[in-house]
Amino acid sequence: MKYLPGQAQDLPGNRQQLANYTAQHFTYAFNAGVATITLNRPERKNPLTFDSYAELRDLFRTLSYGDDVKAIVITGAGENFCSGGDVHEIIGPLTKLDMPGLLSFTRMTGDLVKAMRACPQPIIAAIDGVCAGAGAILALASDIRIGTARSKTAFLFTRVGLAGCDMGACSILPRIIGQGRASDLLYTGRSMSGEEAERWGFFNRLATPGDVLAEAQAYAKNLAEGPNFAHGMTKKMLQQEWNMGVDEAIEAEAQAQAICMMTNDFHRAYHAFVAKQKPVFEGN
Numbered sequence: 374m375k376y377l378p379g380q381a382q383d384l385p386g387n388r389q390q391l392a393n394y395t396a397q398h399f400t401y402a403f404n405a406g407v408a409t410i411t412l413n414r415p416e417r418k419n420p421l422t423f424d425s426y427a428e429l430r431d432l433f434r435t436l437s438y439g440d441d442v443k444a445i446v447i448t449g450a451g452e453n454f455c456s457g458g459d460v461h462e463i464i465g466p467l468t469k470l471d472m473p474g475l476l477s478f479t480r481m482t483g484d485l486v487k488a489m490r491a492c493p494q495p496i497i498a499a500i501d502g503v504c505a506g507a508g509a510i511l512a513l514a515s516d517i518r519i520g521t522a523r524s525k526t527a528f529l530f531t532r533v534g535l536a537g538c539d540m541g542a543c544s545i546l547p548r549i550i551g552q553g554r555a556s557d558l559l560y561t562g563r564s565m566s567g568e569e570a571e572r573w574g575f576f577n578r579l580a581t582p583g584d585v586l587a588e589a590q591a592y593a594k595n596l597a598e599g600p601n602f603a604h605g606m607t608k609k610m611l612q613q614e615w616n617m618g619v620d621e622a623i624e625a626e627a628q629a630q631a632i633c634m635m636t637n638d639f640h641r642a643y644h645a646f647v648a649k650q651k652p653v654f655e656g657n
Contacts, residue, residue, distance in 0.1 A: 388440035394432070398425040400450075401432075406443035406597035407590060408436070408494075415451030418503050420459035423466075426482055426507075433488035443597035443656065444604075445492075446589045447515060448499040449508075452582065454524070457506020464533070479539075482507065486541050489514040490612050493605030495596050499589035500524050501582050505564075510540040512575075513549070516608065519589045520576040522567040529562040537562070548615065550575050600638040601656030 392403040400411040410429070412419035421429075436442055449455050458464055467475065489496060489511075498515035504526040512518050512526065520526075528546070530539050537543065537559030546555040550573045558565060570576040580588045596604060606629050614622045633639060638654045645652035 387438045389435065389438045390441050391436065391439040392441050396428065396432070398422065398428045403442070404590075405594055406441065407446060407593040408439075408442045408444075409446040409448065409586075409590065412447075412449045412455050412508075415449070415453070417459065418453040418456035419449040419451070419508070420456045420462075421507050422459050422462045423478075426485060430481065430485040430488050433485065433492050436492040436494060437488075439494070442494055443601045444593035445494050445496045446499060446586070446593050447496060447511060448586050448589065449501070451502075453502035454498070454500045454504040455508025455511060456503050457508050457529070482510075483540050486510060486514045486545075493608055494601075495593070495604055495608060497589045497593045497596075499586045500526070500576070501585050505529055507540065510542060513542065513545050514540075517589075517592060518570075518576050519578055519580055519585055519592065520567045520570055521582045521585050522579055523582065524567040524570070524576075525564040526570055526575065527562060527564040528558050531560065532562040544615075598654065600633075600636070600642070600654045602636050602638060603633050606633055 391408065394401055394403070394408075396410070400413045402409045402411070410432070412421070412425070414420060436445065467478065470478070495517065496515040497517040497519065498512045500512055500518060500520040501524055502521075504512050504520075504524055506527070506529050509526050509528050528537055528539075528542055530537050530542075542559060543555075546559065549555075550558075554573055557563075565573070565575065567576065567579055571579050578588075610622075610626060610629055614625065617625060637657050638652075641654060642652040
C-alpha cells in the first residue's frame with residue numbers, strides 16, 4: 374500500500390487516521406467523519422491532470438483503510454464540477470505517446486474508478502455546472518449524485534475522436550440509466566441537463582447551486598452517523614452482485630447479512646429499539 378502525505382502512523386490491521394491528510398493537487402477537508410475532496414482549479418473549470426489523477430487514485434485506495442473517514446464528498450470549486458482531462462496538460466501530451474505509454478495512462482485512469490468503487494465509504498458527488506469527460510466518470514463512480522438544474526453532464530469522448538467506453542462508462546452508465554439512454558449519451562457526447570439527469574436517474578436529487586455542497590455534506594454526515602460497517606457491506610454487495618446470478622446473489626447476501634448480525638452496531642440497534650431510543654452507531 375502506498376503511503377500518502379499527511380498520513381498518521383498505521384493502526385492495527387492497517388487502519389489509518391486520515392483527518393489530517395494534506396492534499397497536493399486538490400483540497401481536502403474533514404469534519405464529523407466526512408472527508409470533502411474539492412477539485413480546485415476553478416479558472417479552468419477544475420480539469421484533471423496526470424498528478425491529480427494519480428493522487429486521487431492513491432487517496433481512494435488509502436481511504437479503504439481510513440478508520441476515521443465514514444463518508445466522502447467530492448465536488449468542484451467555483452461554479453463547475455470538473456471539465457475532464459486538461460487539454461493542455463493531458464490531451465496534448467497524450468498525442469505524443471506511443472501505445473505502451475497510452476495504455477499506461479488509460480489503465481491508471483481506470484484504476485481511479487476501481488479505487489472509488491472498492492473503498493467502503495459511500496461517495497456523494499455534489500455537481501454544479503460543467504461535469505464532462507473524466508469529470509462525468511468521477512460522478513458516475515460515486516454512489517450518490519446531487520446536481521443542479523443548470524448542471525451539464527457530458528460523456529464527450531466521441532467529440533474528440535475516442536470511443537465512449539472510457540473508465541468503465543459502458544459498464545456502469547447503463548446500470549444507472551438504462552442501455553438505450555446510455556447509448557444515446559455515449560454515441561453523441563451531448564450534454565445532459567440537470568432536469569434530464571434527475572429524470573433519468575443519474576442524479577438522485579437536485580439542489581440549488583448555493584445549496585448543493587451543503588446538501589451533499591448533510592447527506593454524507595447522516596450516513597457517517599449510521600452503521601458504517603454495514604454501509605461498507607452494502608457498497609461491496611452492490612458492486613459484487615453485478616456479476617452474479619440471482620441465486621448466487623441471494624446466497625452472498627445471506628452471508629453478508631449474517632456477518633453484519635455479528636456486529637456491535639446490530640446489538641446497539643436492538644437495545645435502543647427496546648429502550649425506545651435512537652441507536653448510536655460506532656461502526657463496529
